[in-house]
Amino acid sequence: xxxxxxxxxxxxxxxxxxxxxxxxxxxxxxxxxxxxxxxxxxxxxxxxxxxxxxxxxxxxxxxxxxxxxxxxxxxxxxxxxxxxxxxxxxxxxxxxxxxxxxxxxxx
Amino acid sequence: xxxxxxxxxxxxxxxxxxxxxxxxxxxxxxxxxxxxxxxxxxxxxxxxxxxxxxxxxxxxxxxxxxxxxxxxxxxxxxxxxxxxxxxxxxxxxxxxxxxxxxxxxxxxxxxxxxxxxxxxxxxxxxxxxxxxxxxxxxxxxxxxxxxxxxxxxxxxxxxxxxxxxxxxxxxxxxxxxxxxxxxxxxxxxxxxxxxxxxxxxxxxxxxxxxxxxxxxxxxxxxxxxxxxxxxxxxxxxxxxxxxxxxxxxxxxxxxxxxxxxxxxxxxxxxxxxxxxxxxxxxxxxxxxxxxxxxxxxxxxxxxxxxxxxxxxxxxxxxxxxxxxxxxxxxxxxxxxxxxxxxxxxxxxxxxxxxxxxxxxxx
Numbered sequence: 300x301x302x303x304x305x306x307x308x309x310x311x312x313x314x315x316x317x318x319x320x321x322x323x324x325x326x327x328x329x330x331x332x333x334x335x336x337x338x339x340x341x342x343x344x345x346x347x348x349x350x351x352x353x354x355x356x357x358x359x360x361x362x363x364x365x366x367x368x369x370x371x372x373x374x375x376x377x378x379x380x381x382x383x384x385x386x387x388x389x390x391x392x393x394x395x396x397x398x399x400x401x402x403x404x405x406x
Numbered sequence: 407x408x409x410x411x412x413x414x415x416x417x418x419x420x421x422x423x424x425x426x427x428x429x430x431x432x433x434x435x436x437x438x439x440x441x442x443x444x445x446x447x448x449x450x451x452x453x454x455x456x457x458x459x460x461x462x463x464x465x466x467x468x469x470x471x472x473x474x475x476x477x478x479x480x481x482x483x484x485x486x487x488x489x490x491x492x493x494x495x496x497x498x499x500x501x502x503x504x505x506x507x508x509x510x511x512x513x514x515x516x517x518x519x520x521x522x523x524x525x526x527x528x529x530x531x532x533x534x535x536x537x538x539x540x541x542x543x544x545x546x547x548x549x550x551x552x553x554x555x556x557x558x559x560x561x562x563x564x565x566x567x568x569x570x571x572x573x574x575x576x577x578x579x580x581x582x583x584x585x586x587x588x589x590x591x592x593x594x595x596x597x598x599x600x601x602x603x604x605x606x607x608x609x610x611x612x613x614x615x616x617x618x619x620x621x622x623x624x625x626x627x628x629x630x631x632x633x634x635x636x637x638x639x640x641x642x643x644x645x646x647x648x649x650x651x652x653x654x655x656x657x658x659x660x661x662x663x664x665x666x667x668x669x670x671x672x673x674x675x676x677x678x679x680x681x682x683x684x685x686x687x688x689x690x691x692x693x694x695x696x697x698x699x700x701x702x703x704x705x706x707x708x709x710x711x712x713x714x715x716x717x718x719x720x721x722x723x724x725x726x727x728x729x730x731x732x733x734x735x736x737x738x739x740x741x742x743x744x745x746x747x748x749x750x751x752x753x754x755x756x757x758x759x760x761x762x763x764x765x766x767x768x
Binding site: 326327328331337338339340341342343346347350356366367368369370 | 446448449451452453454455456458459460468469471472473474475476479480481
């Protein structure tokens with residue numbers, strides 16, 4: 300964590316959404332829907348988190364016929380620690396909307 | 407008339423080239439993601455796959471628009487390099503513009519526009535430069551693009567120094583068109599280096615086609631065969647690259663891109679060679695009645711400046727329309743090869759038409 304610049308509220312929201320269920324793999328579009336963010340905002344954040352080693356990505360193994368395998372994301376150990384540290388520092392105003400939503404399966 | 411013909415050809419070529427069963431958001435995502443840096447290849451596939459899970463017309467368009475935004479402004483792989491490029495480029499542009507305003511006032515607008523656009527291009531590409539060193543063909547294409555653009559700038563400045571009146575541009579239209587065209591050539595040429603738009607066969611086809619065109623341009627520099635709105639040398643290289651890559655790969659997109667790449671890499675050097683050859687021929691004689699009449703009222707101080715200025719204007723117009731015209735030519739050639747292969751496959755006398763969706767990273 301050499302970078303000390305404060306992350307954007309959107310980045311914090313993504314980190315916290317992923318930290319809610321740290322073992323569960325999430326789809327990028329599902330995160331967009333949950334956080335009401337556009338793909339043009341979500342994917343740069345995911346890319347930066349992956350570049351910094353805070354996020355791991357994998358391809359889904361439970362394939363759905365007729366469409367390609369999708370990318371799945373979850374926080375790494377470093378990402379979880381970073382999210383926890385942010386959670387302790389940040390005011391509730393910047394926390395993501397934790398509205399209830401359907402459970403997302405891995406596939 | 408020629409411009410209309412080029413526009414019609416481009417429209418037909420685009421229609422032929424983009425026929426697909428995919429909907430427009432899918433095509434937009436596929437197009438946009440190919441502009442992501444080469445080391446973001448996994449993300450390209452991820453974004454294309456993610457769209458398959460997006461339901462609803464509006465949602466698909468919004469997702470595609472987001473991907474386009476991501477492709478235009480991706481997270482910089484090397485933000486420090488981008489900042490350095492922006493700073494150095496802006497300072498260099500300012501100094502060069504000030505020097506041009508003092509020493510070569512007829513080229514001051516061109517130098518300013520060229521400097522700013524080159525700074526923007528360099529900043530964008532420095533931020534996108536992949537962490538892994540690009541392959542030989544990618545580097546060769548990128549180097550050829552940079553050398554070509556610098557050669558054009560040097561040739562124009564050379565004319566400006568020797569014959570300042572030849573580069574006089576009261577409306578600044580030619581200066582701005584040339585600067586914008588050079589940026590376009592550089593963007594297309596360098597995009598081969600850092601993005602995933604091209605296969606290895608495409609890059610080889612483009613680089614070899616461009617090399618052949620440059621050699622031909624040098625050999626024919628003092629003949630009249632390389633003048634005109636569209637150079638037959640560049641057209642020949644474009645056609646050859648598109649046909650050869652089409653035959654070898656069986657992929658229409660690769661063939662079209664090889665043709666366009668051959669044109670984009672060769673046209674700047676062709677421009678520079680033509681301008682240098684014209685200048686070194688020391689034109690002093692007006693040969694046709696139109697020029698004799700036009701020269702009298704043109705205000706040029708000498709015949710050489712008049713002829714060079716006229717030739718430079720024509721070359722700039724040709725330079726600006728060449729990529730579109732060559733795209734049309736390459737797309738038509740690639741489609742022709744595609745149809746021939748399909749016909750041969752149906753008759754069972756040739757190889758089947760390959761359907762390729764993957765790209766080869768170099």
